[in-house]
Amino acid sequence: MPHGGIVRLVRDTDYCEFGPEETILQAASVCFDASTFEIFGALLNGGSLALPPAGHLSLESLSNCLEKHQVSTLWLTAGLFQLMVEENLDAFAGVRQLLTGGDVVPVNHSAKLLKAFPAIRLINGYGPTENTTFTTTHRITPDDLKGDSIPIGKPIANTTAWILDESGNLVAPGIAGELCCGGDGLALEYWKNPELTAEKFILAKIGGGKEERFYRTG
Numbered sequence: 001m002p003h004g005g006i007v008r009l010v011r012d013t014d015y016c017e018f019g020p021e022e023t024i025l026q027a028a029s030v031c032f033d034a035s036t037f038e039i040f041g042a043l044l045n046g047g048s049l050a051l052p053p054a055g056h057l058s059l060e061s062l063s064n065c066l067e068k069h070q071v072s073t074l075w076l077t078a079g080l081f082q083l084m085v086e087e088n089l090d091a092f093a094g095v096r097q098l099l100t101g102g103d104v105v106p107v108n109h110s111a112k113l114l115k116a117f118p119a120i121r122l123i124n125g126y127g128p129t130e131n132t133t134f135t136t137t138h139r140i141t142p143d144d145l146k147g148d149s150i151p152i153g154k155p156i157a158n159t160t161a162w163i164l165d166e167s168g169n170l171v172a173p174g175i176a177g178e179l180c181c182g183g184d185g186l187a188l189e190y191w192k193n194p195e196l197t198a199e200k201f202i203l204a205k206i207g208g209g210k211e212e213r214f215y216r217t218g
Contacts (some may be wrong), residue, residue, distance in 0.1 A: 001188070002051070005132035009036060009037060009156075009185060011080070012157060013125065013156060014137075015125075015134070015156045016121075016137075017097065017121075018042075018045035019043050020046040020047055021072070022047040022072050022073050023048040023050055023070055024038050024041050024042040024048070024049055024082055025052065025069065025074055026052070027049045028075065031101040033129040035130065035131060041071070042094055048069075050065060052174060056079065059083060059088055059108060060088075060092070060184070062080075062084070062122055064089035066092070069134035070094055071095060071097070072095060073092070073096065073098075074101045075100070076098070076099075076100050078100050078103040078106070081098075081109065087105070092113065092117055093117065096119075096120065096121060097195070098120055098123070099123045099133075100123070101124055101125035101127075104150075108152075110122060110140050110145060111217045122139065123137050124151070124152060125137045127181070128181070128217055129187075130187045130201075131159070131181045131182075131187070135161055135181045135185070138150065138152060155183070159183035159185055160183045160212070161181045162180055162181075162206055163175075163178065164178055164204060164213070168203075169204075178216055178217065180202070180204070180214040180217065181214060185199075187215070199216075201213060202214055202216060
């Protein structure tokens with residue numbers, strides 16, 4: 001991954017607010033791509049990075065961290081988000097921005113959170129690691145809660161996402177294809193695995209423009 005991919009994730013963004021007033025909890029392991037959002041979202045914007053106690057992060061210890069450090073911005077996997085909403089909804093009382101993803105974000109849990117805390121900014125974040133953590137995001141609105149699923153949204157700044165056919169051409173609206181993403185967050189390669197790199201990273205011209213490099217999400 002290039003350093004610029006992380007800069008594009010947390011600087012001059014259009015999906016989340018960063019700054020000196022934000023406290024972000026590093027709930028993810030440094031082996032997980034979400035830690036780039038947590039660590040550098042705080043430190044590259046003059047914010048505060050809150051660290052949980054060592055060892056297994058339980059629902060209780062997570063809730064205590066949110067209160068103790070007055071965490072304002074938080075990222076949780078979709079699964080952990082569901083558990084927190086079910087078991088300890090009040091823990092989100094002080095959170096201003098909550099990003100979740102990594103799996104399908106359930107409508108009913110989103111509705112329960114927003115009913116309890118209507119002012120919270122609840123964001124669905126989608127993206128493979130190969131495009132540095134987030135490719136698309138969507139702030140969940142009351143209208144979204146009327147449907148059967150939560151949208152994954154639109155590409156964040158300095159990021160692209162297109163639906164292409166097998167030849168790398170754009171498909172028409174409503175036609176099935178493969179979601180391919182690109183932009184400044186794109187990985188350089190799979191380490192010492194040129195065969196997989198060649199398979200998953202392609203060159204394509206979108207709308208007659210210049211040739212660009214994309215990751216095939218599958």
